Amino acid sequence: xxxxxxxxxxxxxxxxxxxxxxxxxxxxxxxxxxxxxxxxxxxxxxxxxxxxxxxxxxxx
Amino acid sequence: xxxxxxxxxxxxxxxxxxxxxxxxxxxxxxxxxxxxxxxxxxxxxxxxxxxxxxxxxxxxxxxxxxxxxxxxxxxxxxxxxxxxxxxxxxxxxxxxxxxxxxxxxxxxxxxxxxxxxxxxxxxxxxxxxxxxxxxxxxxxxxxxxxxxxxxxxxxxxxxxxxxxxxxxxxxxxxxxxxxxxxxxxxxxxxxxxxxxxxxxxxxxxxxxxxxxxxxxxxxxxxxxxxxxxxxxxxxxxxxxxxxxxxxxx
Numbered sequence: 011x012x013x014x015x016x017x018x019x020x021x022x023x024x025x026x027x028x029x030x031x032x033x034x035x036x037x038x039x040x041x042x043x044x045x046x047x048x049x050x051x052x053x054x055x056x057x058x059x060x061x062x063x064x065x066x067x068x069x070x
Numbered sequence: 071x072x073x074x075x076x077x078x079x080x081x082x083x084x085x086x087x088x089x090x091x092x093x094x095x096x097x098x099x100x101x102x103x104x105x106x107x108x109x110x111x112x113x114x115x116x117x118x119x120x121x122x123x124x125x126x127x128x129x130x131x132x133x134x135x136x137x138x139x140x141x142x143x144x145x146x147x148x149x150x151x152x153x154x155x156x157x158x159x160x161x162x163x164x165x166x167x168x169x170x171x172x173x174x175x176x177x178x179x180x181x182x183x184x185x186x187x188x189x190x191x192x193x194x195x196x197x198x199x200x201x202x203x204x205x206x207x208x209x210x211x212x213x214x215x216x217x218x219x220x221x222x223x224x225x226x227x228x229x230x231x232x233x234x235x236x237x238x239x240x241x242x243x244x245x246x247x248x249x250x251x252x253x254x255x256x257x258x259x260x261x262x263x264x265x266x267x268x269x270x271x272x273x274x275x276x277x278x279x280x281x282x283x284x285x286x287x288x289x290x291x292x293x294x295x296x297x298x299x300x301x302x303x304x305x306x307x308x309x310x311x312x313x314x315x316x317x318x319x
Contacts, residue, residue: 022101025135028199032176032192033092036145037274039188040292044081047299055305061313068317 077298080291087288088141094281095140102278104133104200135199139267140190142283144289146214149185150252152178153221157249160242172238173304175245176228181297183221190218192292201265210266213255220248 106120106128121128155267156178161172177220198204224244231237259268283302 021135024134025133025199028135028195029137032195033141033194035191036141036188039184043184044296044299047296047303049301051303051306054303054310058306058310058313061310065313065316066203 071302073298074302077295077302080298081295084288084291084295087284087291088144091140091281091285093287094277094284095137099140099281100275101139102133102136103130104136105131107131120232133200135196138192138196138199140195140285141289142189143282144286145185145192146189147286148289148293149182149189150256151290152182152185152297153217153249153252155297156182157246160245163238163242169234169238172242174301175242176305177300178297179221179224179245181293181300183218183225184296185293186214186218186221189214206265206268209258209264210255213251213258217248217251217255218242220251224248232303254285 098262107130108123108128109127110126112119113126118130119127120130156175159171159175159178162168163175193214195203196235197206197211224241227244228237231240258264
């Protein structure tokens, strides 16, 4: 940004909360959603292993 | 599991690319101009004086909220592509009747809806900053909103039908109907007068193009990664059900 005057900077900064909110929502949503899915996958993996072990024990 | 590992790698690369795009958007991309601003006194401005009125001197207005564009557009375009992918799997289901395509179509629709919700939120913030209103019933916003409602209706429809086969058939047909709105929404700003900016019509400075391309590629990678991760979750859930049934027998 090359503008050197305060008046124009002031105008630009009026938009800042919207820009920050847009980027913030996007990142928080992605990070939140991805961590939720990964946590669920890890829990399911443990459950599958536990049930499979139980099946093997019963058959063995 | 191999696919899940690839998805995690894609997610990390996508994250890196979008982060790079974020920094470029703020440090190197040229600030666009939108409308004018009236000042009472003459200033030494990097933005040209375009006119003089009774209220004062009119300068070009630096358009800071345009920075939202670098993520809003890639998310929106990813939403269109993933929705079309959902319809593709819907068609595959209708032709083969294989359950896996129904699952793929549903997961793609879910991923697309996540992207649509994020497009809506970033879009509404951009609209407020640029146009001064939270919403405007102009062609792009209206068709995109209809598309979102159709996608929500897809899940309402799924939840309202108990019979598995019927549910999958209706959902596949509905996914195709929802996807028809994607090209309509994409091209409408080029076909009828609209307030919504048309990105590739007016050209792009290189400093603006690079962050946009990085964000677009990164966002598609994130979209792919989310889809594959959700599919892995579904497959694992199915495996768990099978293992539980084996235990009960």
